[in-house]
Structure formats: structure tokens, C-alpha cells
Amino acid sequence: MSATTATARARELLGVSSLTNRALTGWLHGLPGVDQVGADARAAALGTRSIKTSSKAWAIDLAISMIDLTTLEGADTVGKVRSLCAKAAQPDLRFPDTPRVAAVCVYNDMVGIAKEALEGTDINVAAVSTAFPSGRASMKVKLLDTKDAVDAGADEIDMVIDRGAFLSGDYRKVFDEIVAVKAACERPEGQENAHLKVIMETGELVTYDNVRRASWLSMLAGADFIKTSTGKIQPAATLPVTMLMLEAVRDWRELTGDMVGVKPAGGIKTTKDAMKYLVTVNEVAGEDWLDPDWFRFGASSLLGDLQLQRQKLTTGVYTGTNDVTID
């Protein structure tokens, strides 16, 4: 979607002749508020669903297939990225029916390495760009960063929004940046564009009202996915925040007919946590989102615990962490 089309569509949805910051503010602030106490209580209630036996086995496999297996360290090496890719393609040697993960998520400079390592698989490579994690760079740099990753073959771009602009109320700036990065994700005719995941860094947005507004703003600007966090800021993904985003994509589909994906990232480590998220997807957005195309876990260590629980369900024996490979 070109910048002109995106703006035209936004104008139509808002019912305004010009997409000013005032118009965006009016629209975003006209969204229903979020009562934090109530939202937390609802998320806690969803977290008490008891998932057992066949449902658990099904949900574990689904969760594995939804993982964006991630390494985002300054200390990342070529070897580490290759190991991660090997693990992504073959999570469990002893149980070859273990599903593969959805994507491997790396820094920009590792995209080529990951693409090469994953050649022949259908696992995507996601790159964090736009001066991740702070996003504090000029637009020129952010776009170059994105282009770089797209040119290196990234299937998915995880961008960060300008939280400073958002918090100061400059929604138009945030909108424009997302639209521009989305345009930078495009490839020539015949080749698939990179999918755009918009990281809102909800821990820095602080209030639930902000989370809801940032979700709607991102979708308005053309996000394919909305994502909670970089993983570099605490709190990262939380269940209530993910629930609010799921409500947003659900309502967005009501309004426009389009589906947008959701990706909680950072801090989801255990099978138990993952089950809570899947229950929330199921009961809030609906089962259409129970699909790696529409829901992802951004995680580095979750896969290991899912494997252990899967082994336990398969063999009846709970083994130890050495029964799964560390990378």
C-alpha cells in the first residue's frame, strides 16, 4: 500500500477531508476507554482456564508453530544465529513430529546468515529494524535500515514506533513513519512484500488507554501485525496488554473486514504462560486468530519448555532440561 493510498484510506475511515493531527487525536481519543482494574481482572480470569490432556497437546504444538525464535543480543555471532536456525527447523531430534517454529527473529545484519541457514525450509526470517530497540534515529536512517533488511531477504520487518512522538501527542508523525516503513517493505512486482510488525513498546506507553490508541493507530497506518515489546524494556508482554491488542484487532475486523495479527514478545517463558495467551486469543479475538499467520510469540526460551512439556505428554515422564537442546 503506497503512502497516498494509506492516507486516503485513513481519511475515509475517519470521515475527514484532511488527515491532520487533530483529526487523528479526535478519532483515537474517541475510542472507548479502558478500565485498568477491570481489564486486569478479566485477563486474570482468562489465566485460570485449566488446559489438560488432548487440548494441552494440541495447544503445545500450536504454540511451537507460532514462535518467532529470537536472538537480539549485541553479542550475537554468526555461529549463534546458525545454531538458532538449526533449532528452528528441527526443534526436537528425538521427536521429529514436533512442529517447526514460524520464524527466526534477528538483528538486521544477521538476516543474510539466517536466510542462508533456513534455505529450503518455509521458516520466515524476521528482522528488527528502524533503529531497534529505541527507534531514536532520523527517518532517513530508519528507512535505510528497513531497506537493508528487505534487500537481504527478510520476510518480516519488526519496526518500533516513535514512543516520544506518541506520548507527546504527535500521532500524525507516528502514522507517517509506519506508512513510510510499510512502503519500504515493498518488493518489485512478483515478489512478496515483507510483512510489517509494528512494535508499540507498551511498557513505555504505560497506560492501557495508550495501548489501545497505539494499536488502532498502527492498524490505521497499515500494520500487518501489532507487537507489544522489544524485549529490552520492562514490563514487556503482559497478558492484559495482549488482551487489549486482541480486542483491538477483533474490533478492527468488525470495522474494516481486515485481519491484523498480534505478537506478544518478551518474558513469555513457560508452557503455562503460553497456554494463557492462547486461551486469551481464543476467547477474546476468536479462533480465527489461532494460527501462526495471525498470532506469534516473540520468545527465546519458550520453545525449550514447550518441548519438555511435549515430551512429558508423549512419554509420561518428565525429564530434565538436558533432554532438549539449548540452541
Place this chain on the structure above:
Amino acid sequence: MSPRFDYAPAPESTSVVDIADSYDLFIDGEFHAPSSGEYLTTINPATEEALSSVAVGNDADVDLAVKAARRAYTRVWGRMSGAERAKYIYRIARILAERSREFAVLESLDNGKPIKESRDVDIPIASAHFFYYAGWADKLEYAGLGTSPTSMGVVGQVIPWNFPMLMLAWKVAPALAAGNTVVLKPAETTPLTALLFADVCRQAELPPGVVNIVTGAGDTGAAVVSHPDVDKVAFTGSTAVGKAIARSVAGSRKSLTLELGGKAANIVFDDAPIDQAVEGIVNGIFFNQGHVCCAGSRLLVQESIAEEVLQRLQRRMSTLRVGDPMDKNTDVGAINSREQLDRITELTAAGEAEGATRWSPECTLPERGFWFAPTVFSDVSQSHRIAQEEIFGPVLSVLTFRTPAEAVAKANNTTYGLSAGIWTEKGSRILWMADHLQAGVVWANTFNRFDPTSPFGGYKESGFGREGGRHGLAAYLKTEGDN
């Protein structure tokens, strides 16, 4: 991988409870066979299977219980220091917490409510009430009720079937803290947790006669209420029975508190936090199958968002899981009795006949037991029976309003006045509404929250007197000015 997330059954084990074949009356610390020799059967409403038989107390049995309570009052409990009484009440609170799973399972078996509610709401709050009132036992003169409040004596208490253990705690904990002794009559369809509570009293080494539990139906309750040596009567239940009790107590020296029916308005303004409001509506009417006297059974929604709220509500209702109360994933359990199911069925038929639009989500109800699918009526008018009469089931009536004044007028246009809910992001409107609503409890941006520190009770035909908090103590104390 099919895109369906069917939760496999997650049943709570019933092995923690040990239900006897029959139970006698708990009088003076011992179990006594009823002098009538009669027993009634209590069943599991989810399966219609008999759980146990329970003694039917008559006038003679009630007399024994009141005498035991009087003896315990004059010889032990009434003269014990508050600090000493507190030790016993704390002990009860701790034992309830320790044995909470046993109580929760038994409550769900006997009542039909989902285990997640008995486990997460009923029993924890019951225990919390004992903890809270234990703290007051030695501080009565600081409760703001006068400098030297004194106990009343023997208290006769009759409680309903919707929250058997919680209502017991609401009644027994403040009565004991204030220094009274108790004769309690639990509901005939849900007596088992009260009888298990008798076991807790013994485990806590509560002096015999301080708490007496007399089971039976309406006649037994009437015997408790009308016994001449009862100093105070406390009743929670239907308005019809409450009126009969008020008549029978009138002219006697007994003091009385009544906590009766309700037809609460849950009022949603167009600036409400809408997803949380929908949760509040669901919690307001489908919690405990709607067997809640303060249930938000009338949804008053601002006309401009009525359609949207109804649509979101219906979508949310489609995710409610109705069925086996012992399954940890069940949201809506069984209706407590066939009689109650018949009443709900009759009133909902009246709703349709009066022209309201009925809707329920698709759900398969179990073949045996008493079940009613969550139901919402739209196009309801104030003059419909479903907008006026207490249904006491999972049935919501939706009405609309345009202005705050109209919302208040409609909310107050009922014979009841127990609770109300307001959903808006505007704080000043919350305060204005709360000032104008005739209801004992007004919740803002939440619903059905209970806390031992917070008083609860009604206006108009919802009764009088308060339970919970310091106000709850006042109902069990004689203060200056009383004679």
C-alpha cells in the same frame, strides 16, 4: 491441526469430601436425632443424585437449640472477654482457609455452582469474614457505635441457598464477635456445608451451644424466628418470606434485620469502558447462575450505544461454558432446584409473551440435572414482568435510556433497592448517580464485589439492616439508646 480449542474436561476431584448417609441436628456441640424422626434428602442439582439425608428440626428441636444457645450465652460466651472470643473466631477463620478445598467441593456438589466460584469466591470470602470480625471482637467500643456496646443474647438466623457458606459467615462471624450465641437454619436444598461447619466449630473447640445448626425447611425456619427466647432475628432470602417474618416479629422485643430480593440496574453510559462494561454485565447477571440477590438483572444502556453493547454482550455470552459445576472451566453451573428452574422458565415465557426479544447462545445442556442457558431479553419495557420481578436466574433484561435523569428514574422505578452499577469514565457522573440511586450498594465500573469491610444491605423491599463492615456489627449489638 484444526483451528479449534476445545478445553478437555478438567474435573476437580471429589475425593476430599466425605459425605455421611445422614446428618442430625447440631445442638450444644453434639449431633442429635430430630424429635420428629423426619429427614429430607438433599440432592446434587447437576445430576439429581441424592447426596445425603438431613434431619428436619421441629419446634421441640429448635427449643433445645435455643436453650443450649441461652446457656452458652449466659455461662460462657456472653461473659468471655473480647480478646478471648477473638481467639476462637480466628481459629475458625484459619480452619476454613485450611479446609477450603473440602468446603468448595462440597458447596459445588450441594449447590450446583461452578467449582471456580466456590473455590475462588465463596470460601475465601467466608474465611475473610471470620478473620475480619475476629479483629473487632476486642475493639467493640471503638467501632463508633457508642462507648459500651453490649451483645444482644441469642440470635436466630435463617439463610438462603444461593451462597450457603458465605451467608453463614456473614451471619455467624459478626454475631459471635459481638458476643452473641447463634441458632442457624440453613436452606433445605443446601445444608451440607453448614453441617461441615459444625465440624469446624468442634475442631476449633468452640464452647458447646455457641453455634447451633438446625436443619429443615420453612417450618423449621419459622420455629427459629418465632421462638420467644430469641433476642434477634436475621434473615436473608425472598421478600415474601421476609414480609412474613417481619409480621411475626412485629410487637415482640426482638430486633430484626432482613436482606431480601433485588432487581438491580446495571447502568452503562456511552462513554463507558466498553469491554470492561460487558464483562461487568456478564459478571453481574451470570455469576452464580444469577442466583444473586444483588444481581445486575436489568441492564440500562444509553440508547446511542445499545445496539453495540448488545452485540458485544452476545458475542461474549457465546464464550460462556455451561455445564458440570465440578469442571474447573465451567462458567455457569446448575440451577439449584427444580422449583427454581420452573420459576425461571415461567418468567422467561412471560417475557416472550409480553413481546420482549429473547436470545441465548448455542450451548448443549446436560440431560440430567437442572439447567438453564444464559439468556438475554432486549426490547424490554419497565412494565414487563421480566423488568419488575426478581427472576433469580441467568436472565438479563435490557432497557435503554437517553439521559442520566432518565437512567435514575428507571433504575429507581422498582419495589427493590439492593444494588446498582454505573459504567462511565466520568467521575462526577458516578458521584451524582450514586447520590440519586436508591440502592444499598452502588458499584462504579465493577459489579458483584464483596468484601468483609464493606457494608451490604437494602432499601425498600430489599430489606433493612447492614451486613459487613462496622455497620454489620451494629446489627448484633445493643448500643446507647437501645433498651
